[in-house]
Amino acid sequence: MFEDLVVVDFTRVVAGPYCTRMLADLGAQVIKIDALPEEVDKFEETISVEDAARLRSAGGISNNLGKRSLSIDLKAPDSGEVINRLLSRADIVVENFKPGVMESLGFGPKTCLELNPRLIYAGLSGFGQDSSRRAFGATAHAESGWLWVQQQAASVDEIFAPGVTVADLVTGSNAFSGILAALYAREKTGSGQIVDVSLMDSQFQMLNSVMEPILNGAGEHEFKSFRHPLYKSQDGKMISINIGNSRNWGRIAQAIGEPNTQMPDSPKLSDDLIRTWVANLSSEDLAARMDAHGAPYGITLTAYEAASHSHFQDRRMIADVPDPIAGSIRAVNSPLFFSDIQSEATEAAPLIGQHTEVVLHEIGVPDERIEKLISAHVIFQLPVIEPE
Numbered sequence: 001m002f003e004d005l006v007v008v009d010f011t012r013v014v015a016g017p018y019c020t021r022m023l024a025d026l027g028a029q030v031i032k033i034d035a036l037p038e039e040v041d042k043f044e045e046t047i048s049v050e051d052a053a054r055l056r057s058a059g060g061i062s063n064n065l066g067k068r069s070l071s072i073d074l075k076a077p078d079s080g081e082v083i084n085r086l087l088s089r090a091d092i093v094v095e096n097f098k099p100g101v102m103e104s105l106g107f108g109p110k111t112c113l114e115l116n117p118r119l120i121y122a123g124l125s126g127f128g129q130d131s132s133r134r135a136f137g138a139t140a141h142a143e144s145g146w147l148w149v150q151q152q153a154a155s156v157d158e159i160f161a162p163g164v165t166v167a168d169l170v171t172g173s174n175a176f177s178g179i180l181a182a183l184y185a186r187e188k189t190g191s192g193q194i195v196d197v198s199l200m201d202s203q204f205q206m207l208n209s210v211m212e213p214i215l216n217g218a219g220e221h222e223f224k225s226f227r228h229p230l231y232k233s234q235d236g237k238m239i240s241i242n243i244g245n246s247r248n249w250g251r252i253a254q255a256i257g258e259p260n261t262q263m264p265d266s267p268k269l270s271d272d273l274i275r276t277w278v279a280n281l282s283s284e285d286l287a288a289r290m291d292a293h294g295a296p297y298g299i300t301l302t303a304y305e306a307a308s309h310s311h312f313q314d315r316r317m318i319a320d321v322p323d324p325i326a327g328s329i330r331a332v333n334s335p336l337f338f339s340d341i342q343s344e345a346t347e348a349a350p351l352i353g354q355h356t357e358v359v360l361h362e363i364g365v366p367d368e369r370i371e372k373l374i375s376a377h378v379i380f381q382l383p384v385i386e387p388e
Helices: 016-023 077-091 101-105 111-116 137-143 145-155 167-190 199-206 209-217 245-258 267-279 283-293 312-316 356-362 367-375
Strands: 008-009 031-035 068-072 090-093 120-125 191-197 228-234 237-241 318-323 325-332
Touching: 008 077, 016 031, 016 090, 016 120, 016 167, 016 237, 068 356, 077 111, 090 167, 111 120, 111 191, 111 245, 120 167, 137 145, 137 167, 137 191, 137 199, 167 199, 191 199, 228 267, 245 267, 245 283, 267 356, 356 367
Parallel strands: 008 031, 008 090, 031 068, 090 120, 120 191
Antiparallel strands: 228 237, 318 325
């Protein structure tokens, strides 16, 4: 779908690389801008596998699949000519520096759009492009109220941090959606624009159903936490069953073998009944019964067990992709499915500077100029990796 789109990716950490990985999965030509490696002058024409393994592109392997890496010192005066050549040919820029950093480097959003009026410039930040405050996903978790909501749902004395940086992931998804909307607008107007997405806003929007009563006058004493109950089966597995409504209750009751039991008026009584029923069944027996009657349920699994779930195998949600160090790796695939196109991880995540010379050739930088930029440590081209 996006094979004709060029993305210049200045991102690192989680939210930005997560967003641009989604673009790469749809075929976009994502050029990852990486800083020069430390001690760049020690690298010669060849490099050991051990040294190469330390040159992973910023943002991790999974979130960089399908991208190419151009390694460049953005603070070097001569870097401007390279970046400007890229920007003039690009469709999308994505960055998640602290607001103001891109301006200080000479590539702020207004400058980029003046150079290329069709450019979609997506800036991901902690508090928005009009704030200079630094933040990570954990900042948004804390200040959006989400950690408090989780504490209330868990009924524990202390606030606790989540096991996944949700704010980063939802911000990356929101940025991806914003970029698509801006691309659609460009089809109608011919002009690009700035997409401003923040960790705080994204995490807050995720809490919209929680915030609705609060924003409309409900006091803290009226707050009711929402948490899907879990029930322990005979073999000790925890089972998630969402009652929902009377129709769904009927499916559950039939599956359990209590088809004539009406749904109680009290949620607590409903909860107690299901807890008693589940306790008398093994998780395997319960799953078979629920499947037979179309009742929704979930057997809690460890992450290790989930990695072997038949659903993910059947849906091709685990991809085998090449890797310049390991030969190949397995990674989570794209969750987007279409009738006429593919969205998937098919290419390796780059090492720092792996594609510097190739990309510069594509944008018309002469060989002699490339050699001078490498010698001056303005850019870095990954040497040939020696086999073990």
